[in-house]
Amino acid sequence: xxxxxxxxxxxxxxxxxxxxxxxxxxxxxxxxxxxxxxxxxxxxxxxxxxxxxxxxxxxxxxxxxxxxxxxxxxxxxxxxxxxxxxxxxxxxxxxxxxx
Amino acid sequence: xxxxxxxxxxxxxxxxxxxxxxxxxxxxxxxxxxxxxxxxxxxxxxxxxxxxxxxxxxxxxxxxxxxxxxxxxxxxxxxxxxxxxxxxxxxxxxxxxxxxxxxxxxxxxxxxxxxxxxxxxxxxxxxxxxxxxxxxxxxxxxxxxxxxxxxxxxxxxxxxxxxxxxxxxxxxxxxxxxxxxxxxxxxxxxxxxxxxxxxxxxxxxxxxxxxxxxxxxxxxxxxxxxxxxxxxxxxxxxxxxxxxxxxxxxxxxxxxxxxxxxxxxxxxxxxxxxxxxxxxxxxxxxxxxxxxxxxxxxxxxxxxxxxxxxxxxxxxxxxxxxxxxxxxxxxxxxxxxxxxxxxxxxxxxxxxxxxxxxxxxxxxxxxxxxxxxxxxxxxxxxxxxxxxxxxxxxxxxxxxxxxxxxxxxxxxxxxxxxxxxxxxxxxxxxxxxxxxxxxxxxxxxxxxxxxxxxxxxxxxxxxxxxxxxxxxxxxxxxxxxxxxxxxxxxxxxxxxxxxxxxxxxxxxxxxxxxxxxxxxxxxxxxxxxxxxxxxxxxxxxxxxxxxxxxx
Numbered sequence: 001x002x003x004x005x006x007x008x009x010x011x012x013x014x015x016x017x018x019x020x021x022x023x024x025x026x027x028x029x030x031x032x033x034x035x036x037x038x039x040x041x042x043x044x045x046x047x048x049x050x051x052x053x054x055x056x057x058x059x060x061x062x063x064x065x066x067x068x069x070x071x072x073x074x075x076x077x078x079x080x081x082x083x084x085x086x087x088x089x090x091x092x093x094x095x096x097x098x099x
Numbered sequence: 100x101x102x103x104x105x106x107x108x109x110x111x112x113x114x115x116x117x118x119x120x121x122x123x124x125x126x127x128x129x130x131x132x133x134x135x136x137x138x139x140x141x142x143x144x145x146x147x148x149x150x151x152x153x154x155x156x157x158x159x160x161x162x163x164x165x166x167x168x169x170x171x172x173x174x175x176x177x178x179x180x181x182x183x184x185x186x187x188x189x190x191x192x193x194x195x196x197x198x199x200x201x202x203x204x205x206x207x208x209x210x211x212x213x214x215x216x217x218x219x220x221x222x223x224x225x226x227x228x229x230x231x232x233x234x235x236x237x238x239x240x241x242x243x244x245x246x247x248x249x250x251x252x253x254x255x256x257x258x259x260x261x262x263x264x265x266x267x268x269x270x271x272x273x274x275x276x277x278x279x280x281x282x283x284x285x286x287x288x289x290x291x292x293x294x295x296x297x298x299x300x301x302x303x304x305x306x307x308x309x310x311x312x313x314x315x316x317x318x319x320x321x322x323x324x325x326x327x328x329x330x331x332x333x334x335x336x337x338x339x340x341x342x343x344x345x346x347x348x349x350x351x352x353x354x355x356x357x358x359x360x361x362x363x364x365x366x367x368x369x370x371x372x373x374x375x376x377x378x379x380x381x382x383x384x385x386x387x388x389x390x391x392x393x394x395x396x397x398x399x400x401x402x403x404x405x406x407x408x409x410x411x412x413x414x415x416x417x418x419x420x421x422x423x424x425x426x427x428x429x430x431x432x433x434x435x436x437x438x439x440x441x442x443x444x445x446x447x448x449x450x451x452x453x454x455x456x457x458x459x460x461x462x463x464x465x466x467x468x469x470x471x472x473x474x475x476x477x478x479x480x481x482x483x484x485x486x487x488x489x490x491x492x493x494x495x496x497x498x499x500x501x502x503x504x505x506x507x508x509x510x511x512x513x514x515x516x517x518x519x520x521x522x523x524x525x526x527x528x529x530x531x532x533x534x535x536x537x538x539x540x541x542x543x544x545x546x547x548x549x550x551x552x553x554x555x556x557x558x559x560x561x562x563x564x565x566x567x568x569x570x571x572x573x574x575x576x577x578x579x580x581x582x583x584x585x586x587x588x589x590x591x592x593x594x595x596x597x598x599x600x601x602x603x604x605x606x607x608x609x610x611x612x613x614x615x616x617x618x619x620x621x622x623x624x625x626x627x628x629x630x631x632x633x634x635x636x637x638x639x640x641x642x643x644x645x646x647x648x649x650x
Contacts, residue, residue: 024118024278049114052271057278060265073271 005066010095013065014088017058025050035089040076051076055085062095070098102128103292106152106200108142109133110163112273119285129289136273139164143192146200154201156288157193158253161207161231164189168234171227172209174216179224183237190241197247198527201295203288206235206252211264246455246505247525249291256283287449294452296523297513300351300430302382302404303343304395306413307357307364309436311343311376312336316367317360327373332438339441340375347380350460351451352402352467354383356394356411361386382467391418392425401474402467403576405516405612410448455509459553469549470577487646492581495544495650496590499533506554507542511573515612517584517619519572519605537562539594540571543587545578552578558587560594567595569605572616582644584619592641603638607631 015033022030029045031037038044055072062070075084084090107113113133120131134142139159162169167181193202209231220226242248257263257280268274308315313325313332327337347353364386368378383401385394399409406428413419414434423431432448473490480486499507512523533540543556555578559571569591574583595603607617624640625633
């Protein structure tokens with residue numbers, strides 16, 4: 001039986017990835033661990049290379065931690081669905097959909 | 100302090116490496132810039148002329164650099180000689196570039212899971228791995244005489260975990276490795292550059308009980324300590340000692356700082372049959388009940404080394420915290436009571452790098468041990484003059500030649516305390532500067548009745564229109580305090596006079612660590628005209644120190 005992943009577990013894993021990823025970002029670009037922080041879109045300070053690196057890292061970490069394959073890059077590269085990754089809140093929502 | 104600007108050239112996306120280097124090295128003034136990835140040869144050709152970069156880091160894939168090697172990856176027949184010919188071409192470019200820049204070249208490797216010819220991978224003229232190994236060896240042999248070219252082996256970083264290769268990142272962004280690889284590589288590169296700048300560690304100060312061996316030697320005696328034998332804990336301590344001995348053989352000094360009974364410790368070194376380290380492997384012992392920070396200060400004073408040159412290893416967290424607090428410049432790594440981790444811990448310290456290796460490095464331990472004998476006589480002598488007379492110092496002054504150039508540049512680049520301007524050189528910039536007829540450089544060899552200290556001093560002058568400027572005044576810490584400093588002023592005056600100078604000047608450039616130089620200049624016969632600016636035209640005031648003979 002598949003174990004349900006709680007929101008708290010998702011957030012914990014996400015924040016751990018943010019901490020690690022922030023090491024590679026300049027102070028201006030660092031991701032703040034608050035739900036309304038913009039990651040994709042006009043308001044975001046992250047460039048496309050930052051984002052693909054972050055999403056790949058998150059996909060790999062998610063698989064390692066929960067044995068679930070998530071496809072954030074597909075969403076990121078899809079023009080239509082891109083807004084679903086606009087901030088941390090929406091990202092957590094997407095992660096919650098994978099079971 | 101001048102910034103060290105590192106240009107990273109790669110045929111894949113190395114932006115994450117640039118980010119890590121820049122984020123973690125702000126205080127060290129290390130700035131990394133990446134060139135547009137791909138187009139390696141174009142990028143290199145652009146840099147053939149003098150440029151703003153201190154160093155170039157090349158991290159490339161063999162199949163992109165060597166067309167003949169690419170055939171092997173396609174499992175097509177290849178010609179080894181053609182591969183070497185292509186390597187020759189790359190070497191020629193690197194040699195040219197090394198005239199202006201330090202070159203760091205990451206050794207080529209193949210993907211971790213490359214299967215190639217399986218069982219035949221190590222069959223000559225068939226296997227891909229054996230071919231690349233030969234190419235790497237050929238490349239290293241070709242460049243071995245170039246002191247400005249360093250080959251970095253990142254295999255231990257790249258192959259530490261199979262997940263370090265990220266095919267997804269490669270397909271998405273042309274980044275072959277995950278962030279862990281770049282983070283570790285950034286750490287490695289910044290440590291290497293620090294070593295080149297002379298900021299590496301020179302001495303390990305160790306505790307004894309539960310650090311060098313298991314148990315308390317003072318309470319139980321040397322027979323009951325755990326070291327070697329049919330005991331995994333004893334084996335772990337013995338292996339740790341073996342690693343310390345190897346570091347010591349490579350020029351890193353060892354000293355003991357232990358709250359203990361001195362006799363008990365010495366008995367252990369003398370009598371324990373499994374003791375790898377012997378008394379003579381240590382250049383200083385402080386075995387008493389004083390505070391460790393005080394003892395460390397005294398050890399470093401005895402051997403003329405700065406606080407930032409030292410690493411302190413102790414299993415006791417209270418002692419470690421105390422040293423960290425009182426002597427923040429000393430590196431105090433985490434150390435717990437599990438000796439099976441000791442070798443890993445010492446290997447993970449990235450502060451022992453060698454940008455050059457000379458005869459002086461190999462003999463350093465012997466030199467420090469003879470220094471201890473000198474100090475002993477100094478304490479017994481009533482006056483400094485009596486001591487100086489007894490040690491019979493002899494000095495040889497030479498020009499720079501092919502035999503001493505590596506040591507000269509190493510001394511210029513590594514000396515921090517007694518260094519007037521802390522100018523750092525590559526071999527080519529050094530040759531270029533001292534080729535000019537008005538620039539003069541002399542190196543100083545010192546020996547005495549206890550032994551040979553080797554090349555320990557450098558004085559360089561720039562002489563123009565009757566004015567002589569001391570451009571470098573460098574003395575190794577192990578030769579300090581025996582009037583060589585005064586002899587160097589005497590020599591500066593002598594060579595200035597011989598070259599028609601009527602006035603001599605020196606401008607002290609302050610760094611974090613060269614305060615002793617200012618003290619020596621303040622005590623000299625030079626007059627401080629403006630802040631840190633010393634002048635004299637009274638050449639006759641500078642005498643050769645008594646009791647030093649020049650051969």
